[in-house]
Amino acid sequence: MSHVSDTLDTTIRHTGERTAVVVVTGDVDLHTAPVLRAQALTAVGQGAPHLVLDMAQVDFVDSTGLSTLIVLMHATQEAGGSLRIASVPDRLVRMVTMTGISQLLPMHDTVADALAALAAGDAADGTGPSR
Structure with a gap:
């Protein structure tokens, strides 16, 4: 009973003092x-x-994957951070957009774009939005 699709690899790359890229x-x-x-x-x-x-x-x-994104978004916000998704394949963009998650989660064309937006956001407000 082996399911090939049951595998998920994640590689975590710390790109800054408080930032990590998770390659899924x-x-x-x-x-x-x-x-x-x-x-x-x-x-x-x-x-x-x-x-x-x-x-x-x-x-x-x-x-389940989509709800996991929401869980992670809340977790990063509680930690004073943020969650962004980058390089979403076209076939997934529609689903993420349809579910309304794209309004909560910034989507970027590339990881570099996401990191640039993050850096700009950090510089702009320093502390992040208060709840």
Whole structure:
């Protein structure tokens, strides 16, 4: 009973003092979403509350994957950070847009764009929005 799609790889690259890029490879679904959540929350716990998810290598995201993005967004905000998604494949953009998540989560064409926007945002407000 081996499911090839049950694999998800994440590579975490710290790009700044408080920023990490999480490169996600594979499907984000019921089986793999907990892996992504755990890895991302570990990065936040290690002092990188600003996360950029590089989705270029993601084949599929189901509702569990989408709700995981929301969980991570709240977790990063609580840590004084933010969550951005970058390089979302065209076939996933529509789903993310349809569900309304794109209004909550900034989507960027590239990781570099996301990091630039993050840097600009940091410089602009310093502390981030208060709730």
